[in-house]
Amino acid sequence: MISALDLLVRLRPLHVCVGKTGHISQVGAGLAKLGAGDLRNKRFLETFEILRPAQPTDMADLRKLAGQVLKLRLRCEPDIVLRGLVIEDHAEGVILDLSFGIAIVEAVQRFGLTAQDFAASDLAVELLFLQEAKSSAMAASFSLNSRLQGARLAAETEALTDGLTGLHNRRALDGALSRLGQSDTEYAVLHMDLDRFKQVNDSMGHAIGDAILKRVAAIMRAQTRQDDLLVRAGGDEFVIVCPGLTEHTRLGDLSQTLIRDVSIPVMIDGQEVAVGASIGIAASESEERIDPCVLVQRADVALYAAKRSGRGRHMFWSAPMGQSLTDLEIPDSPAQG
Structure with a gap:
């Protein structure tokens, strides 16, 4: 039977496990791409900054936030705000299941994330697809309009220009x-x-x-x-x-x-x-x-x-x-x- 930690790795690519000493014991593959290097064995509260609803100072404070959704960020990437559900692991530690919220598009562009960096059932993957499709459609539409406008201007210019001398006609x-x-x-x-x-x-x-x-x-x-x-x-x-x-x-x-x-x-x-x-x-x-x-x-x-x-x-x-x-x-x- 698969272990709980292996199950987390497969199902939740954006998770982080924090032991009772406050050190990070495991991170998901998607989270590992966020530019902070290997997060294992680093102190969680020195690596992440909790913005809301409270700012815990130790593991006891962090465990008290179990069941709540936090807003937090990596201290090395302060522009990317994460959302994280705090879950007790019944071993005096916690597990945080993270997501990017409205920062998902910026995060994907900055860190090169792919569908494999999100849970397979996460709607974020579909939203990313829609965003990409919309961007591609807008770019294609803009390109088409530019070409049509350019062709129209070229045709109008040609219609008003003498072909031999380049003067007006x-x-x-x-x-x-x-x-x-x-x-x-x-x-x-x-x-x-x-x-x-x-x-x-x-x-x-x-x-x-x-x-x-x-x-x-x-x-x-x-x-x-x-x-x-x-x-x-x-x-x-x-x-x-x-x-x-x-x-x-x-x-x-x-x-x-x-x-x-x-x-x-x-x-x-x-x-x-x-x-x-x-x-x-x-x-x-x-x-x-x-x-x-x-x-x-x-x-x-x-x-x-x-x-x-x-x-x-x-x-x-x-x-x-x-x-x-x-x-x-x-x-x-x-x-x-």
Whole structure:
């Protein structure tokens, strides 16, 4: 027949036996993992601190607590509070059947406890399983949501981005202009078209043409502000929207810089390539709210006025130019900026 102590070892992995001298005579396998080393032959009250309901000073006091549930902790692990039922062993000693209570999750994580460190019938094992399942489900849900959110943002970004240059596309431009049209923000629209690009693209090939468009995009990024919206509107046409900037001097300086940098000849695949740029500019006016579509159309008119005036220059829209290309009139001495 199995002995009582062996039965304790098998059935209650979190028990401790204290002899009549106050020394620990036996501990369960689960309790032995709690980082205090071999507890046998150590004085129980020097190893454990009783928190409630009383703080015994000797074995006589401890035996008086038989039948009660104590709150106690290992002095070397003060953060882990245990619960223990005190049982008389009828040999002037006591047995404490321990559990972790609400500290079970922390204890399992800190000490690497497994199901074998708890009684087979202990509901704590099932609670641990549920906790683990919940944590796994939450982690999986968070991971899935993150992936879906990332995919959605990537799709939205792709839908608003020009695949060749990485600039915004016409759809992004329409959205930005719609928002500006509903606000009180003053802004300017610069419409830039490359000069001689079609001849270069046709004679040197589309690879050279693509390299030129990427170079122009890089120049635009280098010369504009972080808040400016940079758009490839299609082909060799580009648009820059400048929120909060309507001053003609600054817009003229920006345009001259862009035209200068774009017009510098560059070597591509061993061939010297040279294109130019023309820019039309239209700025909103504080006195009246201008429809964004009208402002874009004015910039378009100013662009073609610049091209018809000799290219390689910028022009601001003015009322004599009209509101559309069919109304376009070129002044005898076109102003530049």
